[in-house]
Amino acid sequence: MARKRKGRDISGWLVVDKPAGITSTSVVNKVRWAMDAKKAGHAGTLDPDATGVLAIALGEATKTVPYITDALKSYRFTVRLGQATNTDDLEGEVIARSDLRPSDDEIKTCLGQFVGDIMQVPPKFSAIKVDGQRAYKLARDGEDVELAARPLWVEELVMIDREDSDHVLLEMICGKGGYVRSIARDLGEKLGCFGHVRELRRVWSGPFEAANGLSLDQINEMAKTPDLDAYLQPLEIGLSELPEVKCAADGATRLRNGNPGLVIAHDVTYGDECWASQDGKAVAVGVFKAGELHPSRVFVPSQDAE
Known part of the structure; x- marks a missing residue:
């Protein structure tokens, strides 16, 4: 048991x-x-x-x-120009150097290549699984890890500050699965000077x-x-990205039992994913069809809250 x-x-x-x-x-x-x-x-x-x-x-x-x-997320991060590391951040071993330092205008122009739908190769030192093992474990063992490029939506990538010729402060808003270390690495390669993340802060998430x-x-x-x-x-709050529909007691009971339940909906169309509430409390998440919510996730009321 x-x-x-x-x-x-x-x-x-x-x-x-x-x-x-x-x-x-x-x-x-x-x-x-x-x-x-x-x-x-x-x-x-x-x-x-x-x-x-x-x-x-x-x-x-x-x-x-x-x-x-x-949901979208915002990051502020400092890129150290002139050096590439094997981890794409400050903790790694420096594997390449350059004396080239791009101008502010060159950096700002290059950032445009990383906005919109892009393809991004995750860092070798990441939690991506390769043949059932974490990439960082394979990389630590000295194996040459080859990771496939993944799609990423970048809403915005702008230069905030340039404290000196070696460091540039950037801010990025992006979707799910983004690696800031990859942005720093790829930006350095595009600029011809190499680069890695020195500091990283997630400002907001959803x-x-x-x-x-x-x-x-x-x-x-x-x-x-x-x-x-x-x-x-x-x-x-975790459902704020989804539209809300409301249900009465009978509908809530059916939904909590995993069955479709009647809901009151506004600005929701057939096939939309949404969440149902009763008296402001989440009951279920599901798909709206012909006046009913067909649940995919059901929320059990907390005993401590009762």
Whole structure:
């Protein structure tokens, strides 16, 4: 018999301003402990040395993670020009150098090549799986990892500052699956001077902003107290990218049992994915068809909230 996971049956989102030097998984574990939660996950990994918004989903909110992962995100990052590293960031070994330094205008012009629908090759030191193994593990073992290019939507990529000839501060808004390290690497190659990421910060991700996130020190101070619970945001925030339909008690009961349920919908057409609410609380996510929602994900009310 499987052992029942201990902890509170609590659902919602806690926004963390992740510091450098810790993995995203470690932050999730810290939040799960501090909230005494049964279940927790995050919406989009940040590299250990990256900082910024890391949205932690608790309980039923974990079912909304894909919608945050798919949402646009904003990154601010500094590119070190003149050097390429094997990890495409500061932690790696320098594998190529150049004395060439492009002008501001040359950089701004080149950035346009990385806007819109682009194809991007992930860094060799990444969590992409190759024949069942993580690429970074193969790279650490000295294997020559070849990763396929992947599509990426880049909404915006602009130059913010140039502190000196070696460093340029950029801001990017992009969709799911983007690697900032790849942008730095490819930009350096296009400019003919090489490049890697020196600093990286995720400013916002979907509806969540780093400016509103808690530090790990704050989380430690408030751990397992009502003070920390007060920062928990409702799971419905994770559905903000989807249209909302509403249902009465009968419809909610059918949906929670996994059956199509009657909903009241505005500005929704046949086949749209949307979420149903009852009294403002999420009931299910599904596809709208002829006045009914056909559920694909169902939310179980938190016992702690009842």
